[in-house]
Amino acid sequence: MPFSTIVDDLAARGWSLQSSFLPSDVTHKLADECRRRHAEGTLAPASVGRGEEQAVREGIRGDHIHWLEAGQAEVCDAYLALMDELRRTLNRELFLGLEEFECHFAFYPPGAFYQTHLDRFRDDDSRCVSAVLYLNPDWQPADGGELRMHFADGSNLDVPPLSGDLLVFLSGDFPHEVLVTRTERLSLTGWFRRRPADVLAL
Ligand SMILES: O=C(O)CCC(=O)C(=O)O
Numbered sequence: 001m002p003f004s005t006i007v008d009d010l011a012a013r014g015w016s017l018q019s020s021f022l023p024s025d026v027t028h029k030l031a032d033e034c035r036r037r038h039a040e041g042t043l044a045p046a047s048v049g050r051g052e053e054q055a056v057r058e059g060i061r062g063d064h065i066h067w068l069e070a071g072q073a074e075v076c077d078a079y080l081a082l083m084d085e086l087r088r089t090l091n092r093e094l095f096l097g098l099e100e101f102e103c104h105f106a107f108y109p110p111g112a113f114y115q116t117h118l119d120r121f122r123d124d125d126s127r128c129v130s131a132v133l134y135l136n137p138d139w140q141p142a143d144g145g146e147l148r149m150h151f152a153d154g155s156n157l158d159v160p161p162l163s164g165d166l167l168v169f170l171s172g173d174f175p176h177e178v179l180v181t182r183t184e185r186l187s188l189t190g191w192f193r194r195r196p197a198d199v200l201a202l
Pocket residue numbers: 106114119132146147176177178187189
């Protein structure tokens with residue numbers, strides 16, 4: 001596993017893109033699981049904000065999501081175990097004090113997008129590192145749906161949502177957006193948190 005490149009990139013510039021982080025048999029199984037949940041009607045429109053301000057706003061984001069929990073599917077459990085290994089590596093090498101990883105499948109139907117945002121809520125800085133795994137084996141440039149990262153110097157980077165690629169970045173440092181997708185766009189989006197969610201709910 002190329003964890004050492006992720007560690008080095010995060011330390012040097014705050015983000016890392018790993019192409020072919022996972023082999024295609026694994027990403028196919030994850031994509032199948034996402035499509036299965038979509039077909040079952042398990043995916044729900046994603047909301048923005050948290051607590052009383054939480055609301056579904058299709059003008060801001062148009063994806064449908066479903067959270068991963070242990071025991072739902074073998075391939076999901078394997079991904080959660082891998083991300084836990086990454087969490088422990090980041091703590092050991094960069095002293096980040098990450099306590100948990102949460103992630104959800106995201107399904108963007110054609111026409112969907114997610115406007116520029118930071119992965120940190122105004123009143124909650126527990127999300128520390130974002131990790132997005134893409135699940136689109138046949139993606140073509142005409143399909144759109146790239147993730148656009150905005151850097152402090154005004155430059156941008158467009159990341160294609162190509163199957164098996166993993167993008168990791170410091171959640172509070174990079175405004176980013178999902179450009180309009182013209183085909184179905186699947187991903188697995190997650191966050192390493194400093195404090196567990198249930199502590200915040202108290
Ligand atoms: O799917 C992506 O490329 C990023 C999604 C995202 O920014 C989010 O869910 O917060």
